[in-house]
Amino acid sequence: MSQMLHHALLHSTLAMAKVKTSFVCSECGNVQPKWMGKCPDCGAWDGLQRFTEASDITSRPAHGALELPAELTATRGSRRAQPIAEVKPHDVPRTSTGIAEFDRVLGGGLVPGSVALIGGDPGIGKSTLLLQAAAALAGRGRRVLYATSEESAAQVKMRADRLDGSADAVRGQHLLLLAEPNLAVIVEEARRIAPDLLVLDSIQLAYRGDIDAIPGSLAQLRRCCLDLVTLAKTSGTAVAIVGHVTKDGDLAGPKLLEHLVDVVLAFEGDRHHSYRVVRAVKNRFGSTQELGLFEMTGAGLIEVEEATLAPESSSSSSNGANAGDNAKNKVISRRPGSVFAPVLAGTRVLLAEIQALTATGFLGAAKRRASGLDSARLAMLIAVLEKHGGLRLGDQDVYASALGGMRIIEPAADLATALAIAGAFYERGAGAATVALGEIALSGEVRSVRQIDQRVQTAVRRGAQLLLVPATQVESARAAASGAEVVAIGHLHDAIEHLA
Numbered sequence: 001m002s003q004m005l006h007h008a009l010l011h012s013t014l015a016m017a018k019v020k021t022s023f024v025c026s027e028c029g030n031v032q033p034k035w036m037g038k039c040p041d042c043g044a045w046d047g048l049q050r051f052t053e054a055s056d057i058t059s060r061p062a063h064g065a066l067e068l069p070a071e072l073t074a075t076r077g078s079r080r081a082q083p084i085a086e087v088k089p090h091d092v093p094r095t096s097t098g099i100a101e102f103d104r105v106l107g108g109g110l111v112p113g114s115v116a117l118i119g120g121d122p123g124i125g126k127s128t129l130l131l132q133a134a135a136a137l138a139g140r141g142r143r144v145l146y147a148t149s150e151e152s153a154a155q156v157k158m159r160a161d162r163l164d165g166s167a168d169a170v171r172g173q174h175l176l177l178l179a180e181p182n183l184a185v186i187v188e189e190a191r192r193i194a195p196d197l198l199v200l201d202s203i204q205l206a207y208r209g210d211i212d213a214i215p216g217s218l219a220q221l222r223r224c225c226l227d228l229v230t231l232a233k234t235s236g237t238a239v240a241i242v243g244h245v246t247k248d249g250d251l252a253g254p255k256l257l258e259h260l261v262d263v264v265l266a267f268e269g270d271r272h273h274s275y276r277v278v279r280a281v282k283n284r285f286g287s288t289q290e291l292g293l294f295e296m297t298g299a300g301l302i303e304v305e306e307a308t309l310a311p312e313s314s315s316s317s318s319n320g321a322n323a324g325d326n327a328k329n330k331v332i333s334r335r336p337g338s339v340f341a342p343v344l345a346g347t348r349v350l351l352a353e354i355q356a357l358t359a360t361g362f363l364g365a366a367k368r369r370a371s372g373l374d375s376a377r378l379a380m381l382i383a384v385l386e387k388h389g390g391l392r393l394g395d396q397d398v399y400a401s402a403l404g405g406m407r408i409i410e411p412a413a414d415l416a417t418a419l420a421i422a423g424a425f426y427e428r429g430a431g432a433a434t435v436a437l438g439e440i441a442l443s444g445e446v447r448s449v450r451q452i453d454q455r456v457q458t459a460v461r462r463g464a465q466l467l468l469v470p471a472t473q474v475e476s477a478r479a480a481a482s483g484a485e486v487v488a489i490g491h492l493h494d495a496i497e498h499l500a
Helices: 002-016 100-106 126-139 153-162 167-171 183-193 218-235 256-260 311-316 321-330 375-388 411-426 452-461 471-480 492-496
Strands: 018-025 048-055 115-120 144-148 175-179 197-201 238-243 263-269 275-283 291-297 300-303 338-345 348-360 368-371 396-402 434-436 466-470 485-489
Touching (some): 100 291, 115 218, 126 153, 126 300, 183 218, 218 238, 368 375, 452 466, 471 485
Parallel strands (some): 115 263, 144 197, 466 485
8 A cells, every 4th residue: 555655646746847957058058868968959069968857747837836827738630721812011110219329120120028138248338228228218208117037126226316317217216227137026016017128137046946956957947938028918018038147248048048039239449448339140120230239328228320430430429510620521531551441330331440550560470359340350351462462471460459449340341451550561641532342352353332322322421432332333322422522442552552
């Protein structure tokens, strides 16, 4: 009798919960049943981390867990497939955050029931941006719950008092603060309040008490993110999550978090400069080609127009015709090793200043350093300059930088970068009011770029008088140049000849 009772109790216990151990790659989120030194999916070494969870084989939610709604847990046979032609599309409703640059990156505003994850370096301004958005929404009568797991409510209030334009929200009753790391409490408050927006700052320090793991661990991150996704989908509350990044700039934790959420935003910039860039890494409701531009000030983040992004014109960027004339006159200058390039940033063009410096180094051990530019592409351009441009850079240290904390990855800046290096080497400037654009092939040929018309128009509007463009696009460039001189560049050495 005792043996039968023992077997019955054991069977009952196994039926209630079964421990499942798997290994998740911290780089790509791939799940493996056993540990491996190298991830078979992405090839990362020593990236598989142990993940243990108790699965309920009776399909009953554990105590304190969020139960998924019926539409999210429906069986495969409960719905029938239908031809795509019979599906009726509908417009996704959006709520403006009150910050135009932020709305641009989101695709037009916040989507009810969506989950957005924003990551960036410490102190870059993630909390400031979301607090400003929360204050702007609350100022228009929207209910916002700002939950912080890192700071006290008094600290958040002090930061809100410093923000420009948040006075109405601070005095009103629509912006609610909750200093609490326990996610169960945060979710309970969100269900009670039913806010239009829930901000969690940050998910790395949030935890659930029923998970036997420290905050920030794989188990905690996965469960907390799933609970927030469930909350958003069942209540219609838009959720914005702040995430930390690693030293390599990736979001801390596995790619699993990025797969669970709807929107992933990267907040970039150099803390030694005032400019900040928000770009979309993933967006289920809009384009990932857009980015938002901001300037960090003592009163918070200020939206930046493209005409004020160039470092030399930042002091003269203000409203009015005189300011525009000053910016136009000051944006282009004659300096050895400095060239401007119109680069695409989503659907608009920014005029970026690229500077280079060459210094005597050691043959065979010369340094190549890039800031804001792709290091591999810089090394390639140096090799092309040596092979087809006649420069001897084997014993020269080469430093190249995109000013203002910008990060340029598109090949259209190749010609400007190469001219900056050549100008620094020969100690000759590119000429007053000169802008260069074009991709450089390994043969030294200058190739065409996308949206040449828009780039040329922006450069001319900013004061460019001489444009060096790919020979294959010279006619299109001249049609958009509005009187500025356009020179066709077919090969790299043709551009080097224009150095003053």
